[in-house]
Amino acid sequence: MHELSITQSVVDAVTERMCDARIRRIRLEVGRCSGLVPDAVRFCFELVAAGTTCEGAALEIDEPPGRATCRACGDGFDTAEVLPLCGCGSADVAVEGGRELRIREVEVV
Amino acid sequence: MCGTCGCGPEVTTEATRRVALEIDLLAKNDDRAVANRRWLADNDVLAVNLMSSPGSGKTTLLERTIRDLGDHLSCAVLEGDQETLLDAERIGATGAPVVQINTGAGCHLDAEMVADGVRRLAPERGSVLFVENVGNLVCPALFDLGEAARVVIMSVTEGADKPLKYPHMFRTADLMLVNKVDLLPHVEFDVAHCVAHARRARPDVEVLEVSATRGDGLGAWYDWLRHRRITGAGRGRTFS
Numbered sequence: 001m002h003e004l005s006i007t008q009s010v011v012d013a014v015t016e017r018m019c020d021a022r023i024r025r026i027r028l029e030v031g032r033c034s035g036l037v038p039d040a041v042r043f044c045f046e047l048v049a050a051g052t053t054c055e056g057a058a059l060e061i062d063e064p065p066g067r068a069t070c071r072a073c074g075d076g077f078d079t080a081e082v083l084p085l086c087g088c089g090s091a092d093v094a095v096e097g098g099r100e101l102r103i104r105e106v107e108v109v
Numbered sequence: 110m111c112g113t114c115g116c117g118p119e120v121t122t123e124a125t126r127r128v129a130l131e132i133d134l135l136a137k138n139d140d141r142a143v144a145n146r147r148w149l150a151d152n153d154v155l156a157v158n159l160m161s162s163p164g165s166g167k168t169t170l171l172e173r174t175i176r177d178l179g180d181h182l183s184c185a186v187l188e189g190d191q192e193t194l195l196d197a198e199r200i201g202a203t204g205a206p207v208v209q210i211n212t213g214a215g216c217h218l219d220a221e222m223v224a225d226g227v228r229r230l231a232p233e234r235g236s237v238l239f240v241e242n243v244g245n246l247v248c249p250a251l252f253d254l255g256e257a258a259r260v261v262i263m264s265v266t267e268g269a270d271k272p273l274k275y276p277h278m279f280r281t282a283d284l285m286l287v288n289k290v291d292l293l294p295h296v297e298f299d300v301a302h303c304v305a306h307a308r309r310a311r312p313d314v315e316v317l318e319v320s321a322t323r324g325d326g327l328g329a330w331y332d333w334l335r336h337r338r339i340t341g342a343g344r345g346r347t348f349s
Binding site for chain 2 (some may be wrong): 001002004005006009010012013014017018024025026028035036068082083101103104105106107108109
């Protein structure tokens with residue numbers, strides 16, 4: 001449940017950066033190969049936001065996929081797997097992206 | 110309020126503005142890890158992050174390692190567990206300096222906990238600092254502690270497919286120790302399969318087969334440590 005501490009870091013970073021501004025919306029980017037479960041972040045957010053300027057804010061999570069390239073057949077495909085298999089059966093696949101873990105933007109009053 | 114005739118309740122719309130932040134979620138931990146790594150390099154301390162599921166034999170391996178190497182290599186230990194001082198007491202009995210970090214509800218060590226532990230432990234120059242992470246193959250993988258090397262321990266009583274099930278952990282490992290090989294005659298565990306799976310996660314991972322209780326393969330583990338001690342104290346992280 002590392003999502004709890006990471007969600008805490010979201011609220012810490014936003015409250016620190018935005019001072020007393022009331023937060024209405026937070027947009028995160030959580031790549032599909034990042035190792036973070038978006039639903040767990042949503043579950044934790046309400047808990048850690050309570051009593052802060054983020055309380056009641058909407059949480060939007062973009063989930064960009066990784067981009068895989070097969071070294072055997074050269075095929076390229078989107079993936080949510082850290083160790084994907086290519087359709088040709090090869091496991092020799094390079095994955096780029098999909099590991100994003102960022103606070104993109106906030107909407108404040 | 111209805112926009113045509115004005116009926117219905119009055120709705121107030123508050124003015125909001127968007128602010129782009131572009132903050133990395135792990136930035137705070139990673140900054141602290143960079144500071145840890147710098148301190149460890151400046152003080153010539155080799156930090157090794159030991160990670161595994163609960164019960165793989167991390168603490169037994171450390172006890173044996175310290176007892177076997179203690180006269181020639183200075184060792185210190187940061188013990189990470191959710192609760193209790195039990196592992197710190199076991200390590201303390203070997204004579205090595207040890208600090209217990211209890212994470213409470215937390216499921217992993219982070220760089221700040223390690224910074225605090227290192228301050229309390231004050232490992233001596235030229236030593237090896239073992240960081241025994243919380244037994245967990247999921248959460249510790251994401252948190253850089255400032256270590257020079259990551260060692261993942263697997264025991265043959267676990268499934269050989271664990272590297273595929275927990276790829277985040279195995280893709281960051283510099284060394285995989287396959288522990289409890291003395292039990293191989295009694296369990297169905299295919300070492301070659303396990304190694305092949307680990308190399309899918311990290312093609313250049315080193316692998317050693319050991320038994321912390323019977324002593325198999327420990328010479329190679331000690332050679333690995335001595336080699337890293339000579340070449341690797343100031344090394345940056347090798348995973349991303």
